[in-house]
Amino acid sequence: MTLIEALHEQLALHNLALDRFREIVSRLFAAGIVMREEDGVEQRLYDDARRIEACLHDYFQLAGFRLEHNLKGEFFRLYAPGAEVPGMPEDGLEPVPGLRARLSPDFVAAALALRFQYQQGLSEGGNRLTDSGEVLTRFEELSATLQTQLKRALPPTNIERQRLLNDLKRHRLIRLAANFSMDDEDALLAIRPTILGIISDDMLEAALESEPLPLTVVDDDQQPDVQAAMEEQEESIEGNME
Numbered sequence: 001m002t003l004i005e006a007l008h009e010q011l012a013l014h015n016l017a018l019d020r021f022r023e024i025v026s027r028l029f030a031a032g033i034v035m036r037e038e039d040g041v042e043q044r045l046y047d048d049a050r051r052i053e054a055c056l057h058d059y060f061q062l063a064g065f066r067l068e069h070n071l072k073g074e075f076f077r078l079y080a081p082g083a084e085v086p087g088m089p090e091d092g093l094e095p096v097p098g099l100r101a102r103l104s105p106d107f108v109a110a111a112l113a114l115r116f117q118y119q120q121g122l123s124e125g126g127n128r129l130t131d132s133g134e135v136l137t138r139f140e141e142l143s144a145t146l147q148t149q150l151k152r153a154l155p156p157t158n159i160e161r162q163r164l165l166n167d168l169k170r171h172r173l174i175r176l177a178a179n180f181s182m183d184d185e186d187a188l189l190a191i192r193p194t195i196l197g198i199i200s201d202d203m204l205e206a207a208l209e210s211e212p213l214p215l216t217v218v219d220d221d222q223q224p225d226v227q228a229a230m231e232e233q234e235e236s237i238e239g240n241m242e
Contacts, residue, residue: 007055014051024049025059028067028078033172033194036074037132049076064093073133073193075172086200106164109152111173112207113145115199118191134175134190139182142189149208158182165189173198 001009011021024045027034036046049056053069056076060067064081068088079085082095114137121128121135128136146152155161161182168174175190 007059010055011052016048016052020048021052021055024052024056028056028060028076031171032078034076035172035194038172046074046076064091066091068197070193070197075194077194077197084200086197086203104164104167106155106160107167109146109150110142110154110164110168111195111199112204113142113150114168114173114191115195115204116149116208117141117145118193118195119204121191130190133193136188136190138185138188140185 007021008018011018024034027042027045034042034046034049036043050069057067060078066079066083066085066088068077068079068085069075070077080095081091081093084090117137118135121137130136143154146154155164165174165176165182169176172194173192175192177187180187180189
């Protein structure tokens with residue numbers, strides 16, 4: 001029996017078409033994550049992925065990828081070979097540079113600031129922590145954390161700031177309300193628990209202890225990828241995001 005025949009047989013057991021399998025795999029390769037609460041389309045993708053979870057694990061494992069299913073957060077995240085996954089042992093494989101997401105320094109710094117805020121929110125609890133494990137914060141608090149903890153400012157223009165927020169949202173690290181506005185001081189953004197799968201305690205600690213140096217812009221023509229003092233953290237985060 002060939003691999004494709006075995007796959008057809010397994011999909012038939014779950015009454016799922018090969019085209020649907022390809023759609024789920026394509027979304028995971030393209031975005032690195034499928035999250036049930038994101039929207040109706042992604043909700044259905046997540047539900048179908050749960051039905052064929054064993055098939056997906058086997059498929060990606062053959063190529064050296066790791067598919068992690070967070071039951072509490074209801075999302076699947078795909079890690080490339082050699083990725084440093086927080087809380088998990090190394091897979092023993094060599095990283096493949098071409099599979100790493102290429103991220104701007106602004107994105108990496110913002111993600112580190114969000115991870116710092118998320119840890120604070122977990123410690124403080126109260127109204128900042130939602131039932132789904134998200135931590136609520138304000139845009140100005142993100143800016144203040146960047147300046148005080150990483151000695152880094154937000155991008156200078158509103159267009160660049162909005163692009164940064166859109167990238168963070170696209171990679172499921174934050175959630176924004178439909179009426180969110182950077183100009184509204186009371187507007188909240190939600191930091192998702194998915195941040196824990198990207199930035200470990202060690203990465204955050206190393207970034208906070210480092211002396212920040214000037215950073216150069218890295219092209220961001222695909223999806224989730226601080227230089228010098230934060231170069232190691234940047235490489236780790238890039239490797240953790242598809």
